[in-house]
Amino acid sequence: MMEDYLGEVVVDVKDTKYKDYTTVDWARFWIWMYGGVDGAHHKDWTMDQVVRITLGTKVIIKQANWKNGRSEMRVNLDEPTQAYRDWVNEYEEGGYEYDEEIAP
Numbered sequence: 001m002m003e004d005y006l007g008e009v010v011v012d013v014k015d016t017k018y019k020d021y022t023t024v025d026w027a028r029f030w031i032w033m034y035g036g037v038d039g040a041h042h043k044d045w046t047m048d049q050v051v052r053i054t055l056g057t058k059v060i061i062k063q064a065n066w067k068n069g070r071s072e073m074r075v076n077l078d079e080p081t082q083a084y085r086d087w088v089n090e091y092e093e094g095g096y097e098y099d100e101e102i103a104p
Contacts, residue, residue, distance in 0.1 A: 044101035
């Protein structure tokens with residue numbers, strides 16, 4: 001139940017099963033988790049997230065908790081790096097339109 005929801009806390013990656021993940025592992029994780037979602041706009045979002053990861057955007061892990069003891073790990077990305085912003089700018093300066101699209 002939502003009223004039993006206690007919120008999220010940021011967890012240090014070193015304290016999770018993901019502690020040994022490399023950039024490639026994280027890129028594969030995103031493809032595994034979101035690459036199969038129907039819709040080109042969702043696949044475009046997934047590719048954008050992989051680009052962010054490969055350009056140094058930090059992965060944030062949070063643990064969501066409920067009063068009944070239930071918990072789940074949630075993985076998302078931090079704010080994009082300057083390297084990502086530069087990459088998007090270079091892409092658009094090449095005459096292309098870049099759209100981050102829609103998260104699944």
